[in-house]
Amino acid sequence: xxxxxxxxxxxxxxxxxxxxxxxxxxxxxxxxxxxxxxxxxxxxxxxxxxxxxxxxxxxxxxxxxxxxxxxxxxxxxxxxxxxxxxxxxxxxxxxxxxxxxxxxxxxxxxxxxxxxxxxxxxxxxxxx
Numbered sequence: 001x002x003x004x005x006x007x008x009x010x011x012x013x014x015x016x017x018x019x020x021x022x023x024x025x026x027x028x029x030x031x032x033x034x035x036x037x038x039x040x041x042x043x044x045x046x047x048x049x050x051x052x053x054x055x056x057x058x059x060x061x062x063x064x065x066x067x068x069x070x071x072x073x074x075x076x077x078x079x080x081x082x083x084x085x086x087x088x089x090x091x092x093x094x095x096x097x098x099x100x101x102x103x104x105x106x107x108x109x110x111x112x113x114x115x116x117x118x119x120x121x122x123x124x125x126x127x128x
């Protein structure tokens with residue numbers, strides 16, 4: 001067994017197992033996306049056909065998951081989703097609408113958010 005040999009609290013010698021390797025970030029996010037896609041397929045089933053999300057959707061996801069996924073990981077996953085090329089392109093479209101988790105359009109994307117998405121999309125494209 002690999003690990004670290006050390007003294008236990010009771011005075012005996014033991015082997016502490018090596019720390020388990022951390023799951024890579026993208027792998028964690030993709031795992032959470034599977035959960036999201038099962039719950040909300042109209043939004044998360046296909047990243048290439050992203051729809052702009054309703055403002056406040058992260059809090060709605062947290063509430064629906066009731067701690068099933070750590071809060072930090074929910075936020076990290078939504079940020080990753082919303083930074084994708086397809087999402088930014090959808091957000092930047094004239095007349096774009098924001099959607100509920102069920103895929104229902106509920107409000108127009110503001111001009112400020114549309115312009116910001118266009119800028120971010122162009123910046124990402126220029127880095128390739």
